[in-house]
Amino acid sequence: MRVWPCLLGVALAACVDAFPPMPGAGTVEPIPDTGPRAFDRGFSGGGEEDQGFTGPPRDAFVAPPPPLDRGVEPPPPRDQGAPPPPPPPRDRGAPPPPPEDASVPTAPPPPPDVIGPVPGDLVINEVDYNQPGEDHDEFVELLVRANRPISLAGVRLELFSASESARVRCAGFAPDPDGPSRYGCAELPPEVVQPGDYIVLTAQGEGPRAPPGALRFQVLGPNNGSGVLENGNEGVVLIGPGEVVLDGFAWEGPIDGVGEGLSPNDEDSDSASQEGDRRPEHAFGRCPDGRDTDDNASDFELLTPPTPGFDNACP
Numbered sequence: 180m181r182v183w184p185c186l187l188g189v190a191l192a193a194c195v196d197a198f199p200p201m202p203g204a205g206t207v208e209p210i211p212d213t214g215p216r217a218f219d220r221g222f223s224g225g226g227e228e229d230q231g232f233t234g235p236p237r238d239a240f241v242a243p244p245p246p247l248d249r250g251v252e253p254p255p256p257r258d259q260g261a262p263p264p265p266p267p268p269r270d271r272g273a274p275p276p277p278p279e280d281a282s283v284p285t286a287p288p289p290p291p292d293v294i295g296p297v298p299g300d301l302v303i304n305e306v307d308y309n310q311p312g313e314d315h316d317e318f319v320e321l322l323v324r325a326n327r328p329i330s331l332a333g334v335r336l337e338l339f340s341a342s343e344s345a346r347v348r349c350a351g352f353a354p355d356p357d358g359p360s361r362y363g364c365a366e367l368p369p370e371v372v373q374p375g376d377y378i379v380l381t382a383q384g385e386g387p388r389a390p391p392g393a394l395r396f397q398v399l400g401p402n403n404g405s406g407v408l409e410n411g412n413e414g415v416v417l418i419g420p421g422e423v424v425l426d427g428f429a430w431e432g433p434i435d436g437v438g439e440g441l442s443p444n445d446e447d448s449d450s451a452s453q454e455g456d457r458r459p460e461h462a463f464g465r466c467p468d469g470r471d472t473d474d475n476a477s478d479f480e481l482l483t484p485p486t487p488g489f490d491n492a493c494p
Contacts, residue, residue, distance in 0.1 A: 318485075338407075379396070444476070
């Protein structure tokens with residue numbers, strides 16, 4: 180009995196043919212077979228009695244449709260990995276150094292074309308080592324005779340005495356036990372000076388003020404109450420870079436290795452006279468300024484008044 184077509188509800192005629200009429204029922208006229216029914220198109224039946232169906236034979240294999248071509252598959256997502264580390268902080272260099280003590284004279288390094296003095300470029304021009312009463316206005320004046328700018332880097336002034344006194348080191352050099360007694364040392368700051376400049380060296384916190392246009396360096400050391408420059412047979416030597424002797428001056432007598440030639444015959448004796456009157460202040464100075472014949476007696480005169488930072492008061 181053909182029941183499955185009726186269960187599927189495919190064809191009404193198939194259901195009618197599958198079930199005989201019930202007893203007592205009327206006669207049912209079959210529907211004439213006029214060929215494949217319109218609603219049977221596309222159904223695949225089986226058996227010889229189903230010739231009106233248009234489906235493929237029962238044992239036919241219908242291949243599945245090919246997969247839809249979706250093009251090239253997208254690449255897999257890139258492995259991002261761990262997030263990159265943050266950039267390192269910007270290197271801003273070392274912190275600026277703390278400000279230097281304003282009391283210490285400082286200067287920028289000289290330009291590369293500026294060199295230090297050679298003999299004849301820088302001379303001792305005036306010295307005042309004795310004042311009435313206590314000595315608080317001592318000074319040594321230097322004069323730039325060079326026709327070009329020079330650097331004072333590596334320049335120093337050494338203080339000597341003909342009598343035996345304390346011997347000190349200077350710029351790392353030990354005192355000479357067989358030479359004159361060096362009792363003081365003053366290193367100049369590395370300033371660049373110009374032709375014709377006056378440079379006034381004084382004790383710390385003391386000494387005359389330099390006039391406008393002159394330089395003043397308090398490098399002679401502290402005053403112990405009786406002055407830094409000793410009275411009597413004393414002298415000073417100016418040393419340049421490379422331990423070159425630039426100039427020397429000795430007063431109240433010659434000192435080997437300190438002064439040049441003979442010493443002036445005069446004496447800077449600024450003390451009370453026997454009558455109680457004070458003598459006017461004096462200073463030894465070159466006349467004219469900068470004159471240098473390598474003989475202290477010819478180059479220096481006792482001048483009144485002292486002129487630190489000015490032209491000497493030559494007669």
